[in-house]
Amino acid sequence: MKLTAATVDKMQPTDKRQEVPDSLCTGLYLVVQPTGKKGWQVRYRHGGTHRRMSLGAYPVLSLADARQRARDTLAAASEGRDPAEEVRAAKAPKPQDDRDKIRVLIGQYHKRHLSSLKSGHLVRRELDRFVVAEWGDRDIHDIARRDVIDLLDGIADSGRVVTANRVRAYLNKFLNWCVERDIIPMSPATGVKPAAKEASRDRVLTDDEIRWFWNACDAEGFPWGPLGKVLLLTGQRLNEAAQITDNEIRGDLWHLSADRTKNGRAHDVPLSVAVRDVLAGVDRIAGKPGYIFTTTGTTPVSGFYKARATLAEAMEKAASEDRGESVEIPRWTFHDLRRTAATGMARLGIPVRVTEAVLNHVSGTGGGIVGVYQRHDYADEKRAALEAWASRVTQLVEGSAVNVVQLSGAR
Structure with a gap:
């Protein structure tokens, strides 16, 4: 036609x-x-x-x-x-260019910036845990200020206000780095305020709570039970204790090199008999790094937020069985164990300077000119202090604690 x-x-x-x-x-x-x-x-x-x-x-x-x-x-x-x-x-839709995805950029940020920082691994872990987990496959140009606020509010609403504020700080620096590299014209986090005002913590576990915490550690078992006991008995920082290796233990001394401590100062922690017993009871999982607290043999334990919640639940159960009624224990954190150890040593009459040496805490009596010219490492005093504190904890756990006895020379 x-x-x-x-x-x-x-x-x-x-x-x-x-x-x-x-x-x-x-x-x-x-x-x-x-x-x-x-x-x-x-x-x-x-x-x-x-x-x-x-x-x-x-x-x-x-x-x-x-x-x-x-x-x-x-x-x-x-x-x-x-x-x-x-x-x-x-x-057909064109394959998306991955180079501006959040997970790719955070990888570059780690390679070009975080890897050179002492705390870089911590920042990367938190960025992966919260930012990459939420936005990993999103294009950075699609991230708006509202997204940042929603992310931080979600963390804070889960009860982790301090964590939300830390993530805000880490995210701010990452986004500003992206601005400096001409990836984005302006940071979407500009003007975003902290999730909430942080209250200064002064939480210290009571004698009963120390006993319930120990019982909770026994009930929980590996890895959080032994790690919790080590934190309480030594007063050391969470990440430093969680990453302890057999190579760092030299007889009855735990040696932390400068790159393993928060303040960049090498630190020796005398191990009391109680701590050595705890570590001896941990079945090792073979691995090249030699981590003691590991479930894989290649990486140290993680997931501290959930671990604390699990121990807190077991702790309330132990308290309720002890009292014969429901007991509600005020919220505590792993860092409160460090404060509890410091307070406990103070109650035993340990001099402040010795306690600071035990905690590897550079401030107060150890700061300024004293920190520069006073090189005494208080090795013997630290050992005596940690043994005294371990004995005190043992007394509380076994129910044989009596009045606190001060050490001679207390001030």
Whole structure:
């Protein structure tokens, strides 16, 4: 049939689909659907196979334009191309460029900045834990100020206000780094305030709570039970204790090199008999790093938030069994164990300077000119202090504690 604009316009639908060839353009067909809709289709051969390709709807695409598109398609096919596949590929969504994804950029941030910082591994861990977990596959250009606020509010609403504020600080620095590298024009965290005001903590476990905590550690077992006991008995920082290795233990001394401590100062921790007993009771999982508190042999334990909650629950259970009624224990953190040890040593009459030496705490009596010129490491005093504190804890746990006896020379 010789198609004209008039015949195309007047073509009526039937109960079957109609394909009407155009005699003036071989391969071009007018398709009339039973619904009355009309469109253009071209047929060609590619690789020995018959192919069909839709050109467009009528009257949006006129007869003259349909003939031109058909001729272009047939010409492309004669060159060995497949026009239908080319159109499909052009319409297919392009694979997203990964270079601006949050997880990729945080990896670069670690490589070019965090890896050179002493606390870089801690910052990377928190960014992975909260930012990458939430936004990892998102493009950084899609992150808005509202997203930052929602992220921090979610952390704070779970009871981790301090963590929310730390993540805000880490995220701020990461986003400012992205601005400096011309990745984004402005940080979406600009002007975002801390999730909440942090209250200065002064939580110290009571004598009963120390006993319940110890019982909870016994009930929980490895790894959090032994680690909790080591934290209470030594007063050391959580990450430093969690990452302890057998290579750091030299007889009855735990040696922390400068790169393992928060303040960058090498530190020796005398191990009381109680601590040595705890460590001896831990079944080792073989691994090159030699971690004591590990479930994989390759990395130290993590997941401290959930671990604290588990111990707190076991602690309340122990308290309720002890009292014969439901007991609600005020919230505590792992850092409160460090404060409890320091307070306990003070109650035993340990001099402040010795306690600071035990904690590897550089401030107060150990700061300023004293810190520069006083190089006495208080090795014997630290050992006596930690043994006294371990004895006190043992007395509390065994229920044989009496009045606190001060050490001689207390001040």
